[in-house]
Amino acid sequence: MGFPEYIERPLYLDRIMPYVHKDIIKIIVGQRRVGKSYMLFQLMDRISVLNPDGQQIYINKELHEFAGIRNAEDLLEYIESRRGPSRHLYLFIDELQDIDRFEVALRSLQAQGDVDIFGTGSNAKLLSGELATYLSGRYIEIKLYSLTYQEFLLFHGMEKSRDSLQKYLKFGGLPYLKHLPMEDAVVFDYLKNVTDAILLKDIVSRYDIRNVSFLLRLAQFLAENVGSLFTARKISSYLKSQKLKISHNLVIDYLLYLSNALLVLPAKRFDIVGKKVFEIGKKYYFEDLGIRHALVGFRATDINKILENVIFTHLKVSGYEVTVGQIGKKEVDFVCEKGGERLYIQAAYMIPDDKVRDREFGNLLAIPDNFPKKVISMDPLTGASYKGIEHVLLEDFLMNCA
Numbered sequence: 001m002g003f004p005e006y007i008e009r010p011l012y013l014d015r016i017m018p019y020v021h022k023d024i025i026k027i028i029v030g031q032r033r034v035g036k037s038y039m040l041f042q043l044m045d046r047i048s049v050l051n052p053d054g055q056q057i058y059i060n061k062e063l064h065e066f067a068g069i070r071n072a073e074d075l076l077e078y079i080e081s082r083r084g085p086s087r088h089l090y091l092f093i094d095e096l097q098d099i100d101r102f103e104v105a106l107r108s109l110q111a112q113g114d115v116d117i118f119g120t121g122s123n124a125k126l127l128s129g130e131l132a133t134y135l136s137g138r139y140i141e142i143k144l145y146s147l148t149y150q151e152f153l154l155f156h157g158m159e160k161s162r163d164s165l166q167k168y169l170k171f172g173g174l175p176y177l178k179h180l181p182m183e184d185a186v187v188f189d190y191l192k193n194v195t196d197a198i199l200l201k202d203i204v205s206r207y208d209i210r211n212v213s214f215l216l217r218l219a220q221f222l223a224e225n226v227g228s229l230f231t232a233r234k235i236s237s238y239l240k241s242q243k244l245k246i247s248h249n250l251v252i253d254y255l256l257y258l259s260n261a262l263l264v265l266p267a268k269r270f271d272i273v274g275k276k277v278f279e280i281g282k283k284y285y286f287e288d289l290g291i292r293h294a295l296v297g298f299r300a301t302d303i304n305k306i307l308e309n310v311i312f313t314h315l316k317v318s319g320y321e322v323t324v325g326q327i328g329k330k331e332v333d334f335v336c337e338k339g340g341e342r343l344y345i346q347a348a349y350m351i352p353d354d355k356v357r358d359r360e361f362g363n364l365l366a367i368p369d370n371f372p373k374k375v376i377s378m379d380p381l382t383g384a385s386y387k388g389i390e391h392v393l394l395e396d397f398l399m400n401c402a
Contacts (some may be wrong), residue, residue, distance in 0.1 A: 007155055007178075011317070011401055012040055015142055020047060020116060025106055025135060027096070028120045029128075030144035030261035031287045032198050035175045036120035039144060041117060056372055057088040060094040067281050075109070077300070079109065089115040094132075097121045102112045102136040110138065122202050122336045124273035125260040126372045145317045146288040147173030149310075149398035169306050170298050172290020184298075191294035198291075202261040209257070214239075214246055218254050222264055222284045223295040226305040229269070229281050255284075262287050265316065270323035270335050272367055285312045285322050296333075303378075305396065308333060308347045311376055318401050322384045342371040350379045351391075 012028075016039075019026050030036050037060065044056055059066050069075050072151050075093075083089055091109065096102050096119035109115050116379045131139045137238060147155060151206060154311045155178040158164040171177060171187050174194065180186050199215060209215055221235065232255065236248040265285050269278040286292035289309055315322050315336050325332030325344065334345040344367060366371040373389045376397050384391060 004038075004041070006041055007175075008042055009035065009151060011148070011151070012039060012142065016043060016118075017046065019140055020050070023113075023138070025109070025110060025117045025119065025131070025139035025363065027131065027141045028118070028144050029124050029141055030120070030122065031146070031260070031291075032122050032202060033174050033176060033194050034144050034146050034288070035124075036144055037094050038175065040094060040118060040120060044090070044092060051088060051090075054090055054386045055084050056090045056092065057082055058092045060092075061098040062095055067278065069099060071100040072102060072108075075099055075102065076108060082201055084194040090115045091115060093117075095121060097123045097126045101236055102373055103130040106131075107134050110135070122198075122262065123206065123260050124262055125256070126206075141166060143316075145173075145313060146290075148314060148317055148401060149173075149395065150401065154206065160395055160399060162313060162395070165398075169289060169310060170293065171310065172288040172293070174288055177290070187290070189296075191290045195291050195294045198261055198263050203257045203263075207257050209254075211246075211250075214244065214250075215254055215257075216242065218251070219258060219263065220295050222258070223286065224294045226285060226292065226302075227266075227283055227308040229283055231281050259284075263291065265313070267334075268323050269326050270333065271325045272325050272335065277323060278326070283384045285309045287313065289313075304347075304349050307376075307378065309348055310394075310398070311345060311347050314398055325367075327363070327366050330364050330366055332367065342369075344371060344373040346373075346375045348379075350373060351375070351377055352379075357386065361389050364389050 016026055016028070026041055028348060029034050037170060040058070044058065047054065047056070051306050059069060059078070061069070061212070069078050079091065082223050099105070099206060106117055108109060111132045128141060132237060136345050149165065152168045152173050153164060165212060167182055171182065172191070174191070176190070180190060199219065203209060204212055217239070218235070233252040234247040234252045235279055236246055239246050263286070265287055267283045267285065271278065271280050286309055289306060292309065312322060314333065315334060320336040320338045320343070324333040332344055333347045336343040336345060344364055346364055348356065360375050364375065367373065374392050375389060375395055376392045381394070
């Protein structure tokens with residue numbers, strides 16, 4: 001089959017390819033419209049070169065021609081009717097969660113052998129929950145995110161500059177934007193349509209939501225308060241002050257639905273000295289800044305929230321587990337862990353005077369260990385370290401994916 005033209009995203013291809021020809025199911029999870037379908041196309045092309053004699057079957061549940069594949073039995077029947085003899089099968093299924101009991105079919109196919117299975121999905125909880133139950137230890141989950149700043153430059157044919165960074169912070173990193181003029185009216189019209197699709201198709205329809213207006217209000221509330229520490233009870237109390245009587249249990253449910261659809265990404269608090277994760281209180285960041293702005297508008301006065309959000313998502317793309325640090329009464333924006341190593345990050349829009357410098361660097365200096373520590377800002381006067389803490393310009397930080 002012929003695929004649309006695409007720009008390769010080697011950051012993810014290089015993470016997936018080592019699992020090809022291994023007896024393990026490959027699941028790509030990501031928010032709607034971050035490029036999961038195109039990642040499958042890239043994998044299919046790579047695999048065609050590796051094994052031109054193999055057979056590939058592609059199923060996309062968003063296309064009408066595959067509407068008849070509703071459950072595990074339909075899926076197995078479809079594959080059986082098309083599978084050729086004595087050829088290694090590569091099976092690619094887009095939007096896997098739209099097939100009822102998909103995990104039963106995948107387990108059956110895996111048991112038959114001589115098959116590589118790749119799937120995508122827009123609901124992290126559904127996929128991980130079902131697969132963990134039926135295929136424990138026999139699948140790998142790869143998270144796909146919106147474009148990094150470096151990918152954004154490649155997709156849009158731009159050079160690293162303050163102007164391109166401003167566009168990235170304003171419009172976000174959904175890949176389809178490369179086909180649109182970088183104009184507010186055009187871009188935000190598209191982003192609002194994507195936001196509506198996530199809310200209506202991935203949340204309202206899937207969870208049979210009745211209070212749609214509250215779901216939208218909650219999403220807008222999170223967008224307004226990116227990087228603020230919340231409990232469900234505190235959100236419920238705030239909404240009551242706005243004449244919305246919502247129980248904190250319902251808030252918990254709706255926060256979970258927004259997180260499952262990967263619209264928002266939660267960050268728990270971490271006690272740096274006690275080395276424990278707090279179960280109460282989280283911050284929420286948006287997977288894509290353009291989606292955040294589509295909900296509440298883009299405002300230059302929100303730059304501190306925007307800066308914190310883009311650093312958080314970049315750390316997630318880079319493979320870090322990220323929590324919000326607590327050390328006494330001081331807060332460290334991000335505690336990042338990967339491969340047994342730790343990195344501390346403090347975000348600051350500008351550091352105009354000694355008072356701000358002492359606060360931002362001082363929080364990191366209070367940490368009693370020798371792991372690397374960085375302050376990231378948009379202040380052009382960066383590059384030097386302060387008492388061993390590196391001061392990094394935002395666009396330089398975003399150009400690297402560890």
